[in-house]
Amino acid sequence: MRFPKTYRLENIAEIIGCSFVGTPDFPVLGMNEIHVVQPGEIVFVDHPKYYDKALNSNASIILINKDVECPDGKALLISDDPFRDFNKLSTYFRPFQASSTAISETAEIGEGTVIQPNAFVGNHVKIGKNCIIYPNVVLNDYTTIGDNVTIHAGTVLGADAFYYKKRPGFFDPLISCGSVVIEDNVTLGALCTIDRGVTGETRIKQGTKIDNQVHIGHDTVIGEMCLIAAQCGIAGCVVIEDNVTLWGQVGTTSGITIGKNAVVLAKSGVSKNLLNDKIYFGAPAEEAREYYKHVAKVKNLVK
Numbered sequence: 001m002r003f004p005k006t007y008r009l010e011n012i013a014e015i016i017g018c019s020f021v022g023t024p025d026f027p028v029l030g031m032n033e034i035h036v037v038q039p040g041e042i043v044f045v046d047h048p049k050y051y052d053k054a055l056n057s058n059a060s061i062i063l064i065n066k067d068v069e070c071p072d073g074k075a076l077l078i079s080d081d082p083f084r085d086f087n088k089l090s091t092y093f094r095p096f097q098a099s100s101t102a103i104s105e106t107a108e109i110g111e112g113t114v115i116q117p118n119a120f121v122g123n124h125v126k127i128g129k130n131c132i133i134y135p136n137v138v139l140n141d142y143t144t145i146g147d148n149v150t151i152h153a154g155t156v157l158g159a160d161a162f163y164y165k166k167r168p169g170f171f172d173p174l175i176s177c178g179s180v181v182i183e184d185n186v187t188l189g190a191l192c193t194i195d196r197g198v199t200g201e202t203r204i205k206q207g208t209k210i211d212n213q214v215h216i217g218h219d220t221v222i223g224e225m226c227l228i229a230a231q232c233g234i235a236g237c238v239v240i241e242d243n244v245t246l247w248g249q250v251g252t253t254s255g256i257t258i259g260k261n262a263v264v265l266a267k268s269g270v271s272k273n274l275l276n277d278k279i280y281f282g283a284p285a286e287e288a289r290e291y292y293k294h295v296a297k298v299k300n301l302v303k
Contacts (some may be wrong), residue, residue, distance in 0.1 A: 001177055001199040002030035002041075003093055009061065009075050012042070015092055016085040021067070022075025028061055031089055035237055035255075036200040036219065042089070044082040083165050087175045090199065094177035097123045097141065110147065122158070128184070140196065146184035146206070155192040157182070161218030161236060163198060174198055176218065183207075183224075189214065195236070205242075217254065229266070241276070 009026035013019065029040030034050075037043045037059040044063040045054035054062050055071055063077040063086060070076050079085045103109075103121040110129035115121065119137045127133070128147035137151050140158025151157075157180045164171040178197025182188070183205045189212035196202055197219040204210070207225040214228055217236035222228070224242045232246050235254035240246075244258050247266040258264070259276035269283030281288040 001032065001090075001094065003028070009077075012061070012089070013077055016077070016079065016088045018063075018077050018079040018085060020075060020077050021070045022061075026061070026075045030199075031086070031093075032059075032199045033197075033219065033237075034059070036197075042077070042086075044086040046082040083172065083174065090175040090177040094142075099123060116153075134190075140180075142179040142196070144179065144181045146182060146186070148185045149182055150187045151182075152188060152190040152192075152212070154190050155188050155194075157188075157194045158196040159193055161195050161198045163218065163236070178202070178218070180204075186210070189230070192216075211248075223260070 007028045008024060009020050009022050009028055010024040012028050027040060028042060031042040032038065034043050034054060034057050037057055039058055040060050042061040042063055043054050043057055043059035045051055046065050051068060061075045061077060063079055063082045065079055065082050067078050099122055104123045104125065106123050107121045107125040109127045112130040113127050115133045116135045118135045119133050121139050122141040124141055125139045125143045127145040130147055131145055131149045133151050134153040136154045138156040143158045160176040163174040176196050176198050178199050179201045180194050180196050181201050181203045185207050186204050187209045189210055191212055192210060192214045194202055194216045195218040200219050202216060202219055203221045205222060205224040208222055210228045211230040213230050214232045216234045219236055220234055220238040222240045223244065226240060226243065227245045229246060229248040231249045233251040235252050237255045238252055239257040241258060241260040243261045245263045247264065249267045250264045252270040256270060256273050258274045261277045262274050263279045264270060264285060265281040265288060268281050268285040271284040274280055279288045280286060282291040
């Protein structure tokens with residue numbers, strides 16, 4: 001998430017009440033998670049296991065719970081609880097805004113777009129031309145919809161990320177202030193749920209068709225011209241490249257990549273990266289031919 005203007009490091013430290021390492025006027029442009037963070041932005045880290053990854057990431061400012069050596073050209077924000085303070089920044093720069101109408105006054109709706117009764121269009125939502133938004137669709141704040149998009153009844157775009165830190169006696173949510181972007185010529189079936197990014201975006205690229213009751217987690221990117229059948233569950237931070245087909249009830253773990261033109265057969269569980277141009281099946285998913293060979297060998301053993 002980019003801030004509305006450039007802030008000074010000392011300004012950010014004052015907002016969250018922490019100390020800093022670096023020049024007071026060090027420029028801060030925004031904040032993001034480590035997998036999408038860009039130069040000028042803040043990333044947070046609160047576990048020694050990930051210190052090096054954060055310090056060597058694209059981030060220019062590291063919100064960290066230890067006073068470590070600062071890499072050249074970067075700055076540190078020293079906090080006793082980086083998770084808490086990252087949430088403070090999310091709330092400060094993108095606070096919750098209640099809507100008083102079903103279609104927000106700040107929404108932008110393109111020519112020829114039809115919004116059916118009982119749909120909700122939140123603050124700063126942008127909808128392109130010639131779209132159809134069916135009843136009971138929810139488009140939460142900062143959602144962007146391209147041209148010629150169809151969204152069937154009951155689908156929710158922009159719910160919070162399923163991202164928690166376990167504290168003594170409770171789960172502390174990482175506040176979501178990102179967005180969902182749906183490109184041109186996408187169709188979303190009924191009762192789908194697409195979570196917004198934590199600070200970045202969840203994106204569905206042009207031409208992709210998604211069946212009913214599909215869940216897509218935060219910060220996931222789905223490529224062009226993909227087909228995703230009913231009841232698939234796609235975790236957060238997944239990259240699905242162009243022309244991929246996922247058949248019914250495929251599930252994935254987070255942070256993986258499924259290569260171009262791959263096909264994953266129904267009820268498969270994807271636990272690692274999948275290569276381009278191959279057909280996969282099983283849980284964990286493997287090349288379908290290899291899976292069928294294994295099944296045949298087991299049958300022969302039984303005989």
